[in-house]
Amino acid sequence: MDNIKSQKANILVVDDIPDNLRFLSKTLTEQGYKVRCVQNGARALKAAQLEPPDLVLLDIKMPKMDGYEVCQQLKASQQTQEIPIIFLSALDDVTNKVKAFEVGGVDYITKPFQHEEVLARVHAHLTLRDQQIQLEKQNAELIKLNEQLKQEMARREQAENTLQVADAKLFSMLSEQEAKRWGISGFIGKSQSIIKVLDEIRRLQDVEKTNVLILGESGTGKELIARALHFGGVRAKGPFMPVNCSAIPDELAESHFFGHVRGAFTGATGDRKGYFELANGGTLFLDEIGDMPKRLQAKLLRTLEDGTLMPVGGHQEKKVNVRIIAATNANLPAKIAASEFRDDLYFRLASYIIDMPPLRERQEDIPLLAKHLLSAFAEEMGRPQVTLTAEALATLENYPFPGNIRELKNLIEHALISSGGAQIQPQHFHFIEQAPVDSVQQPNPAVETISPPNATNVDPAVSQIGPPDQTLSDEENILVYVREHGRINNTQCRLLLGLDRDRCSRLLTKMNKEGKLVREGERRGIYYRIAT
Structure with a gap:
């Protein structure tokens, strides 16, 4: 028996027979329960209102007001509606037992009373009541925490909005010009x-x-x-x-x-x-x-x-x-x-x-950038706003943009002029790249126009780049390529060897320092040829 709970439990016993009250009072008091006894329904309701008990033992058959009516009134009051009620009755009729549960009872004890049964049922329902109270407290805490979470989410949302405003103001400190x-x-x-x-x-x-x-x-x-x-x-x-x-x-x-x-x-x-x-x-x-x-x-x-x-x-x-x-x-x-x-x-x-990051690594930004640039250039040129076709946008999204946003600006400006105010098609773009040229046949390299991605007439020196010869080292593969095409740049080296930009840069720089290749050009136009 849980004596800690029993010492704190307050039990109201309602029965019109004094012997029953004495038995129940003695049995429960010995277990440490605080017991109050009343002999009729009216007193029971008053006692419950003055000091709500933790549990009610309620006799069914009483004069003037029976246990069913007492139970209904207790359940109708907000102050006492949660108190568990165990009915006391000598009635074995099923109908009476069902009615006891219908009016709000949680259990019943049959007369004549059995000592162990009384204690077991009282203990069980006090434990359930205690668990219910704990759950209600936890639920209240959860509601409180949920409210705090909502407030925190609201604060964070406000902070995010403030952050967005800060982002907008990030560059507003510069003039629009x-x-x-x-x-x-x-x-x-x-x-x-x-x-x-x-x-x-x-x-x-x-x-x-x-x-x-x-x-x-x-x-x-x-x-x-x-x-x-x-x-x-x-x-x-x-x-x-x-x-x-x-x-x-x-x-x-x-x-x-x-x-x-x-x-x-x-x-x-x-x-x-x-x-x-x-x-x-x-x-x-x-x-x-x-x-x-x-x-x-x-x-x-x-x-x-x-x-x-x-x-x-x-x-x-x-x-x-x-x-x-x-x-x-x-x-x-x-x-x-x-x-x-x-x-x-x-x-x-x-x-x-x-x-x-380079533009090719943030492809999801290309539509937004293109739309912004189209609007800006149209306003600058005094032209009506135009849009890109789905094919034109796909062309931009699949292009590697070696010149990044600077190149995208040039493409959009050129396309806006070329389209003549009509919707921009892929053919309106002017893709340029330093083309690899054979140094013997054409000693003066020039910037050549190349087709957009997915087109069929790509520069042959680029389209013919295949997998490297696995029997040769990276440096030997580079030398073979340069002998065939006259020169190589970082982009072609990456396509040839399948390496990243930095790795190719280190490799070409090393071969240049060792005298195997000669570096020519500046910045984006840098290329390497065979040392003579």
Whole structure:
């Protein structure tokens, strides 16, 4: 017997026969129950209202008000309707027992009473009542937790809405003219990769000094990320100084970055501030950082480490407060391995890395980008809005876009003009790519027009690329291909060997350093031919 429960249980016993009351009272009290006894229905109802019991033992046959009516009134009251009621009766008729359950009874005890039966049934229903109360409490807790969850979901939804507004405002700090100028369309999309980039930009905007390295192919929008970080961040009121490291003459690089004093060299007719001083208090954006001259890398590292610089020809150091955002489409680890880029500079620049995916890896964004660009160019040209046919959209979605969003812009602009205001068809696109040309037959390579994806007249040098000869090494397969076609670029190397972009880049760079191949062209037009 559960004495802990019994000590807390309050039982109301209702019977018009004193001997029955004495027996039940003695039996239950000995087990630790708190027992109250009344001899009629009216007193039972009053006692239950004054102090609701945990269990009622109720005689059926009583004068004036029988047990059925007492039970019905207890069940009609909100205060007592949940109290379990066990009927007491000497009646063995099935009809009476059924009626007892119909009016709300949970059990019955037959007279004359049996000691063990009374205790067993009382204990069983008190246990059930206790479990019911616990379930009700748990249910109330669940309802409370569910309400809290709803409130939390509402807060999160509000936060998401706020986040969307923040995303919308992410670039609104730039003027509408600036947004168009810097290719804001590059951030239109719903792909997980773009959502991730936006999240990283948002996080970095609140950080003042952390240097950022932006990786990505040409045309993916690296400078736009840099501008968003600056104009949407704590340094927005400071200058934004973009520098293309590949466009600075080696002999003038130091002067351009650190400035010079009058007379420092021939032609230095006055003091001149360098990029670092011009960006003081703001952001210095170093585009194509992988092309920075090795000699300049050491001096750049020193300025990044201690925030000071020495102008060319100067004798007094200057203090600068500049955040560096660098970008490159080069494989910096490969350049480090080839001793073309300092590893200490890399680690100084790469405090945080943002990897901007190529357009071919975010195909779900192409329809949104195309629609946005069509609308923008139509407005700019004063033309009516046009749409793409399903075939035209499929053509774009299946195209690898080596030039990424920059190339998509060119395609859309050309197609809008070519269509003459009609719906854009696949033939309105002008796909261009550096075509591999035999160096002996055509020594002056040109950019040739190629057909869109899925067309039949693809450039033969590309369409004839098959699986490599398994008996040859990767380098030997490359040399065989170059002997047949005159040259090879990274795209053709990937198609030939089935390797990724970085692996092919390292392989071609290695063969170039070993003198097996000669590198020619610049940036997207880079190709390799047999060394002569």
